[in-house]
Amino acid sequence: MSALTLRVAVTAFSPLAERIGHDIGYSTAVVGVFGMIPTAMFALSGLLTPLLMRRIGLERTALVAMLAAGAGQLIRIMMSQTIGLLVFSALALAGMGIGNVVIPPLVKRYFSDRLATVSTIYIVMVQIGTVVPALVAVPLADTHGWRVSLGVWCVLGFAAAVPWIGILLDRRGRDVVDHTAIPTEDxxxxxxxxxxxxxxxxxxxxxxxxxxxxxxxxxxxxxxxxxxxxxxxxxxxxxxxxxxxxxxxxxxxxxxxxxxxxxxxxxxxxxxxxxxxxxxxxxxxxxxxxxxxxxxxxxxxxxxxxxxxxxxxxxxxxxxxxxxxxxxxxxxxxxxxxxxxxxxxxxxxxxxxxxxxxxxxxxxxxxxxxxxxxxxxxxxxx
Incomplete structure (x- = not known):
């Protein structure tokens, strides 16, 4: 579920970029800015996520990533100005960038005996999350408007947060050694x-x-x-x-x-x-x-x-x-x-x-x- 969210903010937006620009009034040059945000935020997240994982552990980092992805996608469709759309797109993409980094060590932690199988599953989910939003973006926008077409994918981020909340709640009140700090002092x-x-x-x-x-x-x-x-x-x-x-x-x-x-x-x-x-x-x-x-x-x-x-x-x-x-x-x-x-x-x-x-x-x-x-x-x- 987490892997499925990691590209939707990018591929759902690209087919609608010019239509959104006509509606809220940004130039074609700004489309290029939107095109650079994903890799820029993924790069920044790659550098900062290890620090976050050291502070709060793998599961909490995954939870933060999914909530940021969902919230950014939801709030950006409420924006009527370019700057707001840029800022909250960046928030969604930061969440997805954090997810890019945290999922491989989560696979290592939970499925070290099935790395190939689980890696295949999550990489396939990333590909599906890349292809499907691009295919349905324009038809959805034609029938329900670009805000619905762009915003519907926030559901994936919030849904992917639920399992991590469950894992963290399950630990409360129990003497569980947390092996997820990256790295601990020991x-x-x-x-x-x-x-x-x-x-x-x-x-x-x-x-x-x-x-x-x-x-x-x-x-x-x-x-x-x-x-x-x-x-x-x-x-x-x-x-x-x-x-x-x-x-x-x-x-x-x-x-x-x-x-x-x-x-x-x-x-x-x-x-x-x-x-x-x-x-x-x-x-x-x-x-x-x-x-x-x-x-x-x-x-x-x-x-x-x-x-x-x-x-x-x-x-x-x-x-x-x-x-x-x-x-x-x-x-x-x-x-x-x-x-x-x-x-x-x-x-x-x-x-x-x-x-x-x-x-x-x-x-x-x-x-x-x-x-x-x-x-x-x-x-x-x-």
């Missing part, structure tokens, strides 16, 4: 930034995210300039996102079954390179095939989320690695769409932007080589 300690595992995770997670966000932002333009209709280009974006469900269902299990999953990273890089070349030189020869291959490239995203737990021994280590990787990774990912667009504007073509993505994928491969080695964060962070 728990494992280390400087996460000293570990090659951590930097490898930043490279793998961050470059995957940078490439994915750049493609989401610019794939329609690439295809329409090649002669596709706007509706076809939009459908291809949906295909690109939908292929992620295949990765979400398969990648965690595959990663967990092999001692060193680096060959899988190389296969993902190959998918990226083939798709980049095809979209650059023959985009309309077989666009569905190229976009399908392109959608398989970010399989390194669910791989990264699974490796957060496979490359740590403890919930403390998982929380530290999750925060470091997602904070640094999303900070880098913010630059993807911007740099891709600047390079296209400067050169008037797509060769330089795709060249940037090739470099990003090569960094992803280097990061994958570091993080896929069979070793643990806690053995390397001193």
């Amino acid at each position: 728990g494992p300690k280390g400087k996460v930034w000293r570990s090659p595992v951590a930097w490898g995770m930043v490279g793998m997670f961050g470059m995957t995210s940078l490439t994915t966000y750049a493609i989401f932002a610019w794939l329609p333009r690439i295809l329409t300039e090649a002669g596709a209709s706007a509706s076809f280009a939009g459908t291809m974006v949906g295909v690109f996102g939908g292929v992620g469900l295949i990765s979400a269902l398969s990648a965690p299990t595959l990663v967990a079954k092999v001692r060193n999953p680096f060959p899988l990273v190389l296969v993902c890089a190959m998918f990226f390179f083939i798709a980049f070349a095809a979209l650059l030189w023959t985009p309309m020869s077989a666009p569905l095939l190229w976009v399908f291959l392109l959608g398989l490239g970010p399989s390194t995203f669910p791989m990264s989320l699974t490796l957060i737990n496979l490359r740590t021994n403890t919930p403390q280590g998982s929380a530290a690695l999750s925060g470091f990787a997602q904070g640094g990774g999303y900070a880098v990912a913010c630059l993807g769409p911007l740099l891709f667009g600047l390079l296209h504007t400067a050169t008037g073509g797509w060769l330089a932007p795709f060249g940037m993505l090739v470099v990003a994928v090569l960094i992803m491969v280097i990061g994958g080589w570091l993080v896929c080695k069979p070793r643990y964060l806690e053995d390397t962070w001193h």
Whole structure:
């Protein structure tokens, strides 16, 4: 339930951005600001959530995340000015960013014997929460207005808070040792930034995210300039996102079954390179095939989320690695769409932007080589 909430504030808003702008009066430039808020808040949450987990523990942090996500989505639809919409969108996205970081160590704490299975479930939920709101946003807005279409998803955040409230209430009045502080005075300690595992995770997670966000932002333009209709280009974006469900269902299990999953990273890089070349030189020869291959490239995203737990021994280590990787990774990912667009504007073509993505994928491969080695964060962070 928590994982299902982690993208809805983003994908429910994007299809309605221009309609909302016409209603409350913001320019198209502000749409770009809204586009940068998700990765910015995810990056900030990645850096701050470990501090919150140290103070209040994993379960309370998850509760705060879900309540923030629900409240932000509910309050923002009541706003009639741009600043209010921005502020409460940021609140909702901060809650979702905290959820991004806290769920992997929760999986480690409660399901250490079933990491692949539970990781698959939660990553699939993230994908569903990414795809479904985008599909129904416009029909809901057409029938009930954009405020209903945008606000209905707050129910998920509040519903996901209920189990965490139940867990915390169940502990009241009982002598329960809290093992969720990250870390406690007696728990494992280390400087996460000293570990090659951590930097490898930043490279793998961050470059995957940078490439994915750049493609989401610019794939329609690439295809329409090649002669596709706007509706076809939009459908291809949906295909690109939908292929992620295949990765979400398969990648965690595959990663967990092999001692060193680096060959899988190389296969993902190959998918990226083939798709980049095809979209650059023959985009309309077989666009569905190229976009399908392109959608398989970010399989390194669910791989990264699974490796957060496979490359740590403890919930403390998982929380530290999750925060470091997602904070640094999303900070880098913010630059993807911007740099891709600047390079296209400067050169008037797509060769330089795709060249940037090739470099990003090569960094992803280097990061994958570091993080896929069979070793643990806690053995390397001193």
